[in-house]
Amino acid sequence: METKIQFLSEDFQELNSYLEEKSPSILFIIVDENTHEHCLPILLSDLEIDIPFEIIELESGEENKTLETVCNLLTVFAEFEADRNALVINLGGGVITDLGGFAASIYKRGIDFINIPTSLLGMCDASIGGKTGVDLESLKNLVGTFALADSVFANPNFLKTLPQKELISGFAEMLKHGLVDSKNHWENLIQIEEITVDSISAYIKESMMIKQNIINQDFHEKNIRKILNFGHTIGHAVESLFLRSGNPISHGEAVAIGMICETRLSYLENLIDLELSNHIIDKIFNYFPKKNLNFVIDDILALMKNDKKNKNSKVMFSLITSVGNCSYNVECAEKNIKNSIEFYSK
Numbered sequence: 270m271e272t273k274i275q276f277l278s279e280d281f282q283e284l285n286s287y288l289e290e291k292s293p294s295i296l297f298i299i300v301d302e303n304t305h306e307h308c309l310p311i312l313l314s315d316l317e318i319d320i321p322f323e324i325i326e327l328e329s330g331e332e333n334k335t336l337e338t339v340c341n342l343l344t345v346f347a348e349f350e351a352d353r354n355a356l357v358i359n360l361g362g363g364v365i366t367d368l369g370g371f372a373a374s375i376y377k378r379g380i381d382f383i384n385i386p387t388s389l390l391g392m393c394d395a396s397i398g399g400k401t402g403v404d405l406e407s408l409k410n411l412v413g414t415f416a417l418a419d420s421v422f423a424n425p426n427f428l429k430t431l432p433q434k435e436l437i438s439g440f441a442e443m444l445k446h447g448l449v450d451s452k453n454h455w456e457n458l459i460q461i462e463e464i465t466v467d468s469i470s471a472y473i474k475e476s477m478m479i480k481q482n483i484i485n486q487d488f489h490e491k492n493i494r495k496i497l498n499f500g501h502t503i504g505h506a507v508e509s510l511f512l513r514s515g516n517p518i519s520h521g522e523a524v525a526i527g528m529i530c531e532t533r534l535s536y537l538e539n540l541i542d543l544e545l546s547n548h549i550i551d552k553i554f555n556y557f558p559k560k561n562l563n564f565v566i567d568d569i570l571a572l573m574k575n576d577k578k579n580k581n582s583k584v585m586f587s588l589i590t591s592v593g594n595c596s597y598n599v600e601c602a603e604k605n606i607k608n609s610i611e612f613y614s615k
């Protein structure tokens with residue numbers, strides 16, 4: 270099975286046809302306070318359907334990506350006596366698609382959901398590939414399911430409602446797609462001087478297709494899909510520590526830090542030469558200026574022990590071997606891992 274990705278035209282005709290054909294018993298439209306204000310009115314003004322619907326507003330932010338929020342969602346579904354023909358519409362960024370997709374995937378053992386990503390990160394990454402879930406304490410995405418959205422409806426116009434910070438966050442995942450799978454995509458992206466909706470629009474579809482193509486080869490992340498996790502082994506640990514400190518950074522910023530460290534690690538593990546690693550690192554720093562990592566390295570290493578790619582208690586990295594190619598299940602020397610993090614801090 271494959272998620273159908275469609276780009277919405279002005280009148281949302283694709284979504285209306287989908288809903289007419291599917292004819293769900295009830296719609297649950299999940300939003301956060303931002304998409305409630307900026308995106309829901311656009312969606313509702315274009316919906317031409319005669320299906321009962323409920324709007325469920327969740328609080329935005331990674332700190333709300335919890336089991337408690339999922340329980341609240343499930344309670345609402347049950348209060349409305351939703352049956353298995355109910356449909357969840359996730360209208361939001363990665364937090365909303367992760368939460369709503371997870372709740373849908375476990376309610377009555379699974380009801381359908383669709384994603385209408387409103388952030389760049391949601392569009393190019395989180396809405397595609399069926400990873401749903403929540404954080405456990407500060408451990409990123411520790412609880413979740415693999416459950417494909419029935420469809421993804423993308424509308425780059427929604428990106429115009431975003432603060433710049435959110436746009437930059439999603440750009441990190443686009444760079445990642447280039448680094449792990451497409452030199453051409455990487456080279457196009459690094460020409461961009463200023464990240465704006467107009468400057469990146471032409472490359473969004475390519476990023477989505479790169480991800481979709483990898484998912485189609487390995488939905489359950491047994492092998493090749495692990496390359497999409499480049500930058501996330503260290504990135505997730507750093508993101509968790511910022512979250513714990515009460516000063517969260519965006520997922521993209523964390524992934525950018527992770528990609529810088531893991532590019533250096535690729536060099537330290539002799540997978541790429543110094544010149545290439547410096548080139549990649551410089552380019553990432555252009556978009557993601559250095560942040561202070563005031564964390565104890567051992568705390569970063571401890572969090573990595575919970576990474577989902579680990580095998581037999583060993584931390585396994587996905588590391589690039591050239592621009593557009595990435596190896597997975599790479600076990601690294603602990604001194605190199607530490608050096609790569611220290612390198613970032615210096």
Ligand SMILES: O=C(O)C(=O)C[C@@H](O)[C@H](O)[C@H](O)COP(=O)(O)O
Nearest residue numbers: 394398400409410494497498501577
């Ligand atoms: O889809 C994937 O596979 C990815 O690894 C993409 C990541 O960019 C994304 O952040 C994903 O949610 C991370 O998954 P996790 O399994 O490391 O929690």
